Amino acid sequence: MIDRSGEVFGNEIARSTGAKAGRAKAGYLRKFGAGARDAGSERIRIGAVPNATIGRALGVQGLAIDGSGELLDADRGIVIGNIRMGYGHYRIAMAMASVIKHRGFVPYWFDLNGYDDTVTGRVVSHLDDLYSFGSRLSQKSRLFNRFFWEPLNYEGFKKLSYNAADQKVAELYAPLCAAFPPGMPMITTHGWPAQAALHAGMTDVVNAVVDNWPMALHLAEGALHAVQGPSAYLGYRLLREMRDDGAPSVPMPASDIRLVGHYVDHEIVSNLESDCAARIRRIESGAPRRVLMSIGGAGAQLGLTIGLAKRVVPLVKDGRAALYLNFGDHADAKERFDAAMSAFDPSYGSLVAEHVGNWAEASAFAAGAIDGSVSGVHAFLDTDKFAAVYCTNLLMRSCDVLVTKPSELAYYPVPKLMTRRVGGHERWGAIRAAELGDGTYEVDTEEAAAQALTLMLLEDDILRMQNEAILRNAKIGLYDGCYRVVDLALERRVNPTRA
Template sequence: MGFPGTAATKLVAQQNELYSLGSRLSQKIWLFNKLVWEPMNSEGFRKLTYNAADQKASELMVAPYRDLPADIPFIGTHAWPAQAAVHAGLTNVVDAIPDNWPMALHLAEGAVHAVQTPSAYLGYKALRGMDKKRTLNPMPEGSLYCTGHYIDHELVVNIPFDCLKRIDRALDGSPTRYLLSVGGAGAQQDLFQGIIEHMLPFIDADQAALFVNVGDHADVWESLKARIPQLANATEHFDDFGEIQAYAESALEGEAHGIHAFGSSDIFAAVYSTNLLMRACDLLVTKPSELAFYPVPKLMIKRVGGHEAWGAIRAAEVGDGTYELETLQEICGMIDLVQAEPAIIADMCDNIVAADAVGTYDGAYRVVQLACGDDAGAAIAE
């Protein structure tokens, strides 16, 4: 996306628009979700034949890579740039696979592959279910590593401090801080409305505070304000990344009350605002996508696409998040439970600290090690 006018950017932008449209439709049309979106995201993208078509299409994306040294360490956070880098002749390519559900969509032949969990490692190693008619040969030795969760440095190094602050707030009766993160497609508005409306009595009683990051979807916030009159009183932090950063830093040590809305027309600032706010929140409310792996207590709302289900399973088993809450009733029930028993957040924090101690959240460091040729130090489990 950083090379406007190139075939690579045009292809990615077009596919992103289609995927976003599908995500939104899946939340509005039950039958479309059941018959098209869920099976496509869990089984359609799983097929090896789907990957073969992608591998060929990615040959059109090589132009931005041609001026790079062939031996430069390169990390693709999606299969397409990893595939294109291999096609361009780069030799130290790592394909950092995000999903916990093995899908051939994420393979980049010729690259070294990284996954975040042991279950994903076994699934990819065996190419599980990627051809329903036959058992495939496993991925070759040295082509796949389980590195742990891909987490930003500033979040990893501050895990002990941030968890201690959350535990203190849980035990001293401070308002529970919820961070509601709007996904990249801007879907699930009806669900967000129901969650916010349910939380309003807790917020009015100063028993909860709400951060809403709509990312680069300002229209989502305007729509929510039109639906929920009380949001007119929310404090808005839009299109001023410095101000968003300053508020997030002040909330780390200070108090947080009421409702705060965040957003930015710059997609990079929009996404990173969640990282900043994450440290100051007590419970992240998110669908089980990439954020399912982050070291923050999480309330997992309904997935958008069948592939996301296994993100919630991972969080529930690590103990740093809930299981997937598939209905508004379930979500509201969990919010009520957390409000009544804030020690649930403290328990999740204890699990995060324990997982951190064994390197669960060190995946990003290990992916860099892989790209730099340190195979021995990169894997935590095979």
């Protein structure tokens, strides 16, 4: 196992940073190692098991480490390394799975946060809890957001010293990856599974970088890094402002990075023209315009969602709008939302059709809405984490405007209202969408967001402009990122020196 905590792409890391990282690794092992499957000398066996929620739609096979499951398909299998940390890394992983299935291969779902009886799962779950808490607190406390959360997400995660520390801790995750055939392709939607795979000796790793703002958090030296836009390519190629001493970084080699385009599901890309045509027909016919609001994986921005919903519900009542609300797996958020809306309008409950805990029914509604008529308010909730995330993808095709913070959804080909970011790194997703024309710039107050949303629902020019931009962007392959990532992984398997 190569020690990657002393140098990152030729940039020397202070010895004190490496020593601190070593202590952190040792501390996690002491805290979380008792009884862990991956803490001993016994080699782990990974078996493929069906995924009941997205297995049929996306071909996804889960991965069990308890001795159950079928042998992995060494010829057709592609591992998708990800983390349930918020919804973004899962959503991108689902988009990759969609294309892997379309290409005729088998997507194996490998979530570092999915194995409670391992050091890996316990450490990642602990870090996820901290991140989710910070995300929620940042939306409640302006001081916390200004002086801690924004700087951490914008500058702290950016530094090569942060990556060096992550690399040392990722050594703990390597035993899980050692169970895979070394040459099996792995596509990752977070840097940690990429780092773990490389520590375990895997040779075909494509790291799908999620952010346009370059951060060393996402680096995995030894992998091929894929990015979604030109500014991200330049920032990661130059490792922009990542050194602690402020000097220009030794750049990432050109052979280690590719510009691929946006990460989007095959089902959405392949139906993009017909979905945009349907939106334009609704504009021209005066049909109710469909608003999709999705509560993120950390459960932040509930107050903003309530505020905007109060502006939309009167339009729902007079037939000018319809509202989709995906609460994901946040039952508490739905309870608070329902209470606030009922206090605002006692008749709110009579407008709502509940789609709760029934994935087959929710999927059927989403499919029928593509060509059918929709009215009222539709609320979605599911404790299953796959349903919680993928429901938004299904509803996206039939919605007229998606209201979202500038997260991974900023890159999807659907008209978007970009609300206030959660973490400084997200601002660059909104900038990208605004420049490409398929979304607004970031509107950082409820009043500004309400104004923009009202115009999008009651007038025609903004939504028409965004749909036309989507069609133009599609013609140059801007939304084809997943196809290119999968093809790169397959090419590297055949000839690792070429891709």
